[in-house]
Amino acid sequence: MPHTRLVEDKGRQNWISIKKDKFIFPGGGTQFIHGADQYLNQISQMVPEISFGHCVRVALDISCGVASFGAFILQRNVTTLSIAPKDVHENQIQFALERGVPAMVAVFATHRLLYPSQTFDLIHCSRCRINWTRDDEILLLEVNRMLRVGGYFVWAAQPVYEHEEILQEQWKEMEDLTARIYWELVKKEGYIAIWRKPLNNNCYLNHDTRVLPLLCNSNDNSDNVWYIDLRACITQLPVNGYSSNVSTWPARLHDPPDRLQSIEMNAYISRKEIFRAELKYWNEIIDSYVRAFHWKDLKLRNVMDMRAGLGGFAAALHDFQIDCWVMNVVPVSGFNTLPVIYDRGLIGVMHDWCEPFDTYPRTYDLLHAAGLFSVEKKRCNMSTIMLEMDRMLRPGGRVYIRDSISVMGELQEIATAMEWVAMLHETGEGPHASWKILISEKRM
Template sequence: MVPEIAFGNRTRVALDVGCGVASFGAFLLSRSVITMSIAPKDVHENQIQFALERGVPAMVVAFATHRLPYPSQAFDLIHCSRCRINWTRDDGILLLEVNRLLRAGGYFVWAAQPVYKHEEAQQAAWKDMEDLTSRVCWQLVKKEGYIAIWQKPFNNLCYMSRNSEVQPQLCDSDDQPNKVWYVSLKACITRLPENGYGANVSSWPARSHEPPQRLQEVDMDAYIARNDIFEAESQYWNEIVEGHVRVFHWEQWKLRNVMDMRAGFGGFAVALINQKFDCWVMNVVPISEPNTLPVIYDRGLIGVTHDWCEPFDTYPRTYDFLHASDLFSMEQKRCNISVILLEMDRILRPGGHVLIRDSKDIIGEISDITQAMNWKTDLRDTPEGPYASRRLLMCDKPFS
């Protein structure tokens, strides 16, 4: 219908709202598109759990009063097929959240009864949707059969040319669209950066290796240029993962659902891609760290903001491999280490693997707790040698 969508090239990261068992996301994986499949309410016998069992990225996310835990301009395409969401209610506040998440020039795909049914109630719902999308400056690029596709504008020109009384209004200039943890939904249009800043990402797979523009917005103490930090992290994880594959024979592991619990710029996930692993990575950016999540999405990866003092929104036994680099030394003042490890045990499959890289001061305590949890542990020096400040803890969760 719209060849410009170009799955696996222009479109790399998608969001599927009301995903069922994530068949849409599973199909797009074969087209080099990674889809975050979410269920606002998982009412149909734990379908999100089934999706994760299939090896497809999925989460239960409450689409209600707070922003979703993803940054602005995260997704190249957002899909809703019979997702049971009334996009026009409450002044369109839920569609405005989708607008925040959608990349400039990105596409919203809606497959629903108002698109194709001619009953009076359905046609009224379609007119409401047409009116709302027009007021938020989305262009209806195709309507065919039961599918309608809109495109978000590339800049703010349409917004600025509207009558000043048209609702919804633009968000205040001091709004922080990437701030999401327990931030309430806002019934306003998220402003796009000037000159396409942040939307000018390369096509896949080049975008995974290039420092994105939004890297410069990351609020972090740095004595060297952010681009240099980005390149150094990428090289570091490429070398580390290549070494681990060789030494620990990761190629023998059946990895599909992987989580990086302190993802940084997503270098670990890209290193796994470079090593040709047939897996996907949930990149988690702790709220105590600089918000690098926009960079992760600009690289063509997926991830989420999270506070490790709280449970993670997933079912038990849904991940094959958990990676935690310097997580515990960063969080020990805020969170109970035992609570984090017990949460890891909850979400890790029997037979799953854990790699913890942390300081010598804390790794011994972590090792004691994991042994008490009946994990099989192997404490080793890092590749940097026995005098390095960090050590590696490899863990396997038993089947019984």
């Protein structure tokens, strides 16, 4: 259980309280004076086109506190990835994950965040204490990279409404910067300002090269994020319109997105056929898991797919109405399919499984890995990956490893050494199939 210091620091601000042995999250605090629900209502009234749960499906909450924004907007069919550094308030991301809200440790520093370009329908920053105009405006330019075509940036902060000279100067700097990157200030009301990113490249075509920031180089891959430095330039929109033509939710979960055509992958048949085949494959497997292993009775909430492909596993869980969210991890050793995952209305992150994952211990109910070890054993020590899985898995959590029989003996041995209860099962293909399923439970 996270440290109680946050209750001591923030209890007076209605962020969080303790009732017997439970933490209570009222949804108020310095971020949301009248509560998170009223705050979301205000945003909807300010810009009705935002249309939570339809046009806006995937959001990013920066410096999220205890993730009340993500928790309350979840009820409006929006999946929000809440990010924050580990700071003096002690483990806010762990609180978010304990609430069952998608979250991970991340910080604006010198490298790109681990999400592709043109990804989030809405990016939110409420009292996040980030100076967006410093350091060549590089931090807001990173937000611009991740924000989808026509996406919204919601900023609730003192410079929006306070009249002190220094704060008004910060507001003028923000107005100037957003104008230079061609964002439209759609609405400013009370302590909230909402901007919208352009819908096409027309404004960039006539960009004055004497005005900073400059446009990014055309050969810069804005989806390349692993240990890539931040760029002090404006990321242009895809000239082919990819990422702008996504369906509204829930149709976008099953509609092959345009960006499917632009990602690098081994494809000898139609990419749309591969997309549909993967979804059909995982629907059949999840159906068998529900029937044979009673997945609907497991009370799953925080789920990770450690080699997500096109997101078919997460989509199948949604189709079978399993009440959970999935962190879709795309390993750096394979093709970058994250743009497609986000275009489907899902969330995910790039990661190298030779390194630790940016989350707190004991935060996931289910870890799923299909074909991960037979690929990564060439690069990483398998026991290192398994130990990281043990760190992330909460007591009582489960692991499903679906992989080649060539790695199963070693994996079962490692699982047993970690005191997991591990059993090897056949796949639906029968006893002579080249793959098996290792199902493990981390007992209390």
